[in-house]
Amino acid sequence: xxxxxxxxxxxxxxxxxxxxxxxxxxxxxxxxxxxxxxxxxxxxxxxxxxxxxxxxxxxxxxxxxxxxxxxxxxxxxxxxxxxxxxxxxxxxxxxxxxxxxxxxxxxxxxxxxxxxxxxxxxxxxxxxxxxxxxxxxxxxxxxxxxxxxxxxxxxxxxxxxxxxxxxxxxxxxxxxxxxxxxxxxxxxxxxxxxxxxxxxxxxxxxxxxxxxxxxxxxxxxxxxxxxxxxxxxxxxxxxxxxxxxxxxxxxxxxxxxxxxxxxxxxxxx
Amino acid sequence: xxxxxxxxxxxxxxxxxxxxxxxxxxxxxxxxxxxxxxxxxxxxxxxxxxxxxxxxxxxxxxxxxxxxxxxxxxxxxxxx
Numbered sequence: 001x002x003x004x005x006x007x008x009x010x011x012x013x014x015x016x017x018x019x020x021x022x023x024x025x026x027x028x029x030x031x032x033x034x035x036x037x038x039x040x041x042x043x044x045x046x047x048x049x050x051x052x053x054x055x056x057x058x059x060x061x062x063x064x065x066x067x068x069x070x071x072x073x074x075x076x077x078x079x080x081x082x083x084x085x086x087x088x089x090x091x092x093x094x095x096x097x098x099x100x101x102x103x104x105x106x107x108x109x110x111x112x113x114x115x116x117x118x119x120x121x122x123x124x125x126x127x128x129x130x131x132x133x134x135x136x137x138x139x140x141x142x143x144x145x146x147x148x149x150x151x152x153x154x155x156x157x158x159x160x161x162x163x164x165x166x167x168x169x170x171x172x173x174x175x176x177x178x179x180x181x182x183x184x185x186x187x188x189x190x191x192x193x194x195x196x197x198x199x200x201x202x203x204x205x206x207x208x209x210x211x212x213x214x215x216x217x218x219x220x221x222x223x224x225x226x227x228x229x230x231x232x233x234x235x236x237x238x239x240x241x242x243x244x245x246x247x248x249x250x251x252x253x254x255x256x257x258x259x260x261x262x263x264x265x266x267x268x269x
Numbered sequence: 270x271x272x273x274x275x276x277x278x279x280x281x282x283x284x285x286x287x288x289x290x291x292x293x294x295x296x297x298x299x300x301x302x303x304x305x306x307x308x309x310x311x312x313x314x315x316x317x318x319x320x321x322x323x324x325x326x327x328x329x330x331x332x333x334x335x336x337x338x339x340x341x342x343x344x345x346x347x348x349x
Contacts, residue, residue: 177328187308190315194333195301 002206008214009258017121017133019246024258031267032117032248033138040140040253043111044064048096050116054089058098061225064090068256071120073133088119088263092137093240100143101226108230109144115245124164129250136245143231146237147221153239157199157215160241164201167264169212169255171203174195176214205254214242224265272296275343281317282339286310295341301333314342321347 003013010023021029037047059065067070073088092114100110115138140150140156157173164171176198177189192198193239197219200211215238222228223235230236258264275296281282283294300306306314307309314336319325335345 175332185308187312188332190311191306191308193328193331194311194336196333 002250002254003129005258006253009253011129011246011253012252013128017128019129019132019135019250021246021249023267024260025249025253027260028252028263028267029136029245029249031263031269032243032245032252033136034269035267036138036243037113040113043140043142044113045110045219046112048092048112048114048116050089050092050114052088052117052119053086054095055098056085056087058094059087059090059103061101062094062097062222064094068120073119073121078115089116091119091242092116092118092119093138093139093141093242096141097222097226097238100228102228104229104231105143105236107244108236109148110142112141114139125241130208130244130247132244132246134237135247138243138245140180140241142240143223143228143236143238145234149217149237149239153215153217156241160201160215163266164203164212167255167266169251171201171212173199173201173215176200176211185267200262203251205251210247210251212243212248216240216242272340272343274347275340278317278343278347279339282314285313294339296343297338300339301337301338318342318346 001228006025007013010025012020012022012025014020028240037044059072068090071090073090074085075088076085077083087139095116096112096114116136117134118137121133144152144208161173175193175196177193178198195217197217199215201213202209203212218238218240220235220237224236228238239266252263252267279294279296282300282305287294292305294305298305315326315331330346334341336342
């Protein structure tokens with residue numbers, strides 16, 4: 001069974017929907033992160049490490065609290081239950097957008113590789129090993145004019161599909177139907193579906209279709225929300241390419257096994 | 270050549286979905302690229318199609334290639 005194979009490889013279920021990685025699993029986690037950073041190195045203007053807490057104002061401005069209140073984790077001091085609540089980041093790209101608030105994108109193009117811990121409850125519960133409540137996300141976040149970004153997102157989709165297949169991870173990109181930045185109403189979901197704003201690389205793993213990467217076109221949503229402009233004064237468009245590092249690690253361990261000698265050369269450090 | 274199905278849908282789109290007066294919309298106007306349809310009136314548009322079909326649309330049918338313009342919607346779903 002998948003759970004037993006993962007546990008033997010050091011991918012263990014921790015408390016409360018998190019995973020504890022050790023041995024081969026920890027090594028693969030590190031290698032995936034390195035692989036993605038290298039794969040996007042030529043595109044990346046800046047690398048960003050994000051913290052576990054995120055400013056409340058960022059969650060408010062992005063309408064995350066309004067659209068997905070059921071997914072937000074809030075923490076308080078154990079000895080100070082009345083202390084100011086601290087919010088846990090549900091997505092790394094929100095940190096980046098928040099940091100750019102009120103700015104103009106230099107040269108009308110900015111590409112950041114953003115990595116950090118995240119916590120969210122999707123669908124009201126976590127499901128080991130793929131849908132964790134606490135995980136690490138790596139995202140390539142690209143900002144610019146829509147005329148440029150549409151082509152770039154499509155090119156990255158082709159590149160990623162080729163890269164996954166080259167690693168022996170089967171599957172293909174397809175339109176996703178879950179809400180990811182617009183409200184979770186049926187109308188917003190249908191709009192997202194019609195415009196194919198979210199596309200996922202879905203791979204068959206142990207009898208399940210698992211999304212191991214997603215390309216999320218935000219149009220000018222975050223450009224408007226955070227007043228991030230282009231040189232013309234128009235709101236910047238954006239998209240992100242997102243990976244859950246624990247999910248990739250689980251997929252890799254199930255595909256190649258626990259022995260690093262059997263892992264693809266492209267995943268070596 | 271007049272197309273009654275397309276004309277009826279076009280009339281629905283003009284009268285019910287478009288709030289801005291003075292917009293020139295014909296059967297070949299791109300509904301989404303022009304941002305004429307938003308997350309509210311998409312529900313009315315799909316409801317109109319489902320009523321005409323007598324059934325709910327499946328996820329596979331709700332793709333841009335089926336909804337790009339009034340003419341495409343009519344030809345895909347509403348022409349008997």
